Structures are given as C-alpha cells and as structure tokens.
Amino acid sequence: MAAQDYLFYIFAALTLLCGFLVVVNPFSRNPVTSAMFLVLTIVSMAGLFVLLHAFFLAAVQILVYAGAVMVLFLFVIMLLDLKEEERRKIRFFGLITGLISVMAVLGVVLKTYLVDSKLNANLQLPTIEGGTAALGRILFKNYLLPFEILSLLLLVAMVGVILLSKKDLK
Amino acid sequence: MHVGLEHYLVVSALLFNLGLLGVIARRNLLVIYMSLELMLNAANLALVSFSRFNNNLNGQVMVFFIITVAAAEVAVGLALIVALYRKKQTAHVEDLTTMKL
Incomplete structure (x- = not known):
C-alpha cells in the first residue's frame, strides 16, 4: 500500500468517528460538543479532498465551513443558551425508527455500490488536478451565468436574514 | 488493497446515513441542522470522488456551488431558528407543535 492509501484510511476513520460523535455522543448531549466535532469532521473531510x-x-471547505458556518452555529448556540437539552432523554421510538430507516437506505446504497455496480468498467487513470487555475477557468468559461445567479442568491439570503432577525416582524 | 472510487463512495454513504440518523433521532433543532450539514458534506464527497475518477472537473464546480448555497442556507435557517426561539422560548422539536392538527 502506498502512503496515500494509509492517509485515506486515517482521514476516513477520523471523518466517520467525528461524524458519529456529532450525532450520538455518549458523553455529552451539549450542542457545543456536537459543533466542535462537526468542525473536526469538516477538517478531516478537507483532508480527503x-x-x-x-x-x-x-x-x-475549511474557509467557508470550518470558518464561517461553524462560527455562525456557535454564535447561535451561545445566543440561545440551551441548558435544557442535557436533562431530556433521547426518545427510544425515534432512535429505533431512525436506525431502521438508516439501515434500509445504507443497505440499498451499499448493495448498489459493491454488488450490482460496474463502477470500474470504464474508469481511466485519474489525471485531473482541481487547482485554482483549472477550476477558475471552467467556472468563468462554462458556468458564468450560474455564478452570477449565485451572487444574487447570496444577496437575497442576506436581505432575508436581516428581515428575519428584526425585533418586530410585521 | 488499492484505494479506488468505491472506498470514497462507501465513506460518503456512511456519512450520509449518520446525518440521516441524526435528523430522525435527535430532538434539538440545532443538532438536526448540523446533521443536515453532515448530509450535504457526504454528497460533496461523492461528487468530488466521481469527478476525480472520471477525469471531469464539472463535478468540482458543482461542489463549489453546493458549498455556497449551503452557506446561504445556514444563514437563513439559523435566523429562522433564532426567530422561533424568540417567539416560543424553545429549540426542541417536541415543543413546536403549532402545525399539528
């Protein structure tokens, strides 16, 4: 195995472990802990990228998710002051339903990937490099209109957030 | 065994299902929202690995767009949660039953 394969296994294990601790943390039910593990998940996923x-x-991924989005999450968690979460028990029925549906989806997906698929039938050796220059060229040549629409979407989101967080909604 | 497309896809599927479990089983609005982010990230991982192993950069442009839309979505969603909390003093889905018949 090459060094890259070892790195893949390390980062994949880290991603899945931290993702698990976001959702079901046996030691703490505090949302802040979940947010911190989500940061770790995102950083190790950047390693996979x-x-x-x-x-x-x-x-x-690191700039936008681990930086901006998670700071927003932590800001809101601190703002809401959620102490109640610690006392509540996790609902047994919800956990069972969740596990059943997750197992069903996972079974279908993994069967498709590993048993039925011919994923490797027409794969070439990977040669592309997702550097800034290559991605920027394709973004501004082929995807210019979606890019501009995206800026409009961000403007709309900004206006919406300002309107929503006003004290008296009329 | 050499790491190929399937390895990345299996990681992505597992991560997506962890997020799904969080959305269904957890009862805190903010944790549900974080699980949603987990699901979005899993989809991103699948797109990037497909892009890599098919020698096609379009998948990475798609992921770029998804990250931007997710940032906008988080901003709006968290503003909604704060507005809801201000009205009901709770961020727990079992206490938010206004739309129940």
Missing part, C-alpha cells in the same frame, strides 16, 4: 487532488475545494 486533498487526497482527491481537489486542492481549491479543500481550502474553500
């Missing part, structure tokens, strides 16, 4: 040669996306 680097292994896939998507360097620009790895940087964006």
Whole structure:
C-alpha cells in the first residue's frame, strides 16, 4: 500500500468517528460538543479532498465551513443558551425508527455500490488536478451565468436574514 | 488493497446515513441542522470522488456551488431558528407543535 492509501484510511476513520460523535455522543448531549466535532469532521473531510487532488475545494471547505458556518452555529448556540437539552432523554421510538430507516437506505446504497455496480468498467487513470487555475477557468468559461445567479442568491439570503432577525416582524 | 472510487463512495454513504440518523433521532433543532450539514458534506464527497475518477472537473464546480448555497442556507435557517426561539422560548422539536392538527 502506498502512503496515500494509509492517509485515506486515517482521514476516513477520523471523518466517520467525528461524524458519529456529532450525532450520538455518549458523553455529552451539549450542542457545543456536537459543533466542535462537526468542525473536526469538516477538517478531516478537507483532508480527503486533498487526497482527491481537489486542492481549491479543500481550502474553500475549511474557509467557508470550518470558518464561517461553524462560527455562525456557535454564535447561535451561545445566543440561545440551551441548558435544557442535557436533562431530556433521547426518545427510544425515534432512535429505533431512525436506525431502521438508516439501515434500509445504507443497505440499498451499499448493495448498489459493491454488488450490482460496474463502477470500474470504464474508469481511466485519474489525471485531473482541481487547482485554482483549472477550476477558475471552467467556472468563468462554462458556468458564468450560474455564478452570477449565485451572487444574487447570496444577496437575497442576506436581505432575508436581516428581515428575519428584526425585533418586530410585521 | 488499492484505494479506488468505491472506498470514497462507501465513506460518503456512511456519512450520509449518520446525518440521516441524526435528523430522525435527535430532538434539538440545532443538532438536526448540523446533521443536515453532515448530509450535504457526504454528497460533496461523492461528487468530488466521481469527478476525480472520471477525469471531469464539472463535478468540482458543482461542489463549489453546493458549498455556497449551503452557506446561504445556514444563514437563513439559523435566523429562522433564532426567530422561533424568540417567539416560543424553545429549540426542541417536541415543543413546536403549532402545525399539528
């Protein structure tokens, strides 16, 4: 096995472990702990992106998710002051339903991937590099209109957030 | 065994299902929202690995768009949660039953 394969297993295990601790943490039910483990999940997923040669996306993942989005999450958690969560028990019925549906979806997906698929039938050796230059060229040549629409979407989101967080909604 | 497309896809599927479990089983609005982010990230991982192993950069552009839309979505969703909390003093889905018949 090459060094990259070991790195893949390390990052994948880290991603899944931290993702598990976001959802079901046996030690703490505090949302802040979940948020911290979500940061770790996102950072190790950026590592997986680097292994896939998507360097620009790895940087964006850390900047936007681990930076902006998680700060927003923590800000809201601190704002809401959620102490009640610790006392409540997790509902047994919800957990059972969740586990059943997750097992069903996972079974279908894994069967498709591992048993039925011919994923490797027409794969070439991966040669592309997701650097900033290559991605920027394709973004501004082929995807210019979606890019501009995206800026409009961000503007709409900003206006909506300001309107929603006003004290008296009329 | 050499790491190929299936390895990444299995990780992505497992992560997506962890997020799904969180959305169904947890009862705190903020944790549900974090699980949603987990599901979005799993989809991103699948897209990037498909893009890598098919030698096609379009998948990565898609992921770029998804990350931007997710940032906007988080901002709006958290503003909604704060507005809801201000009205009901709770962020727990079992206490939010206004729409129940």
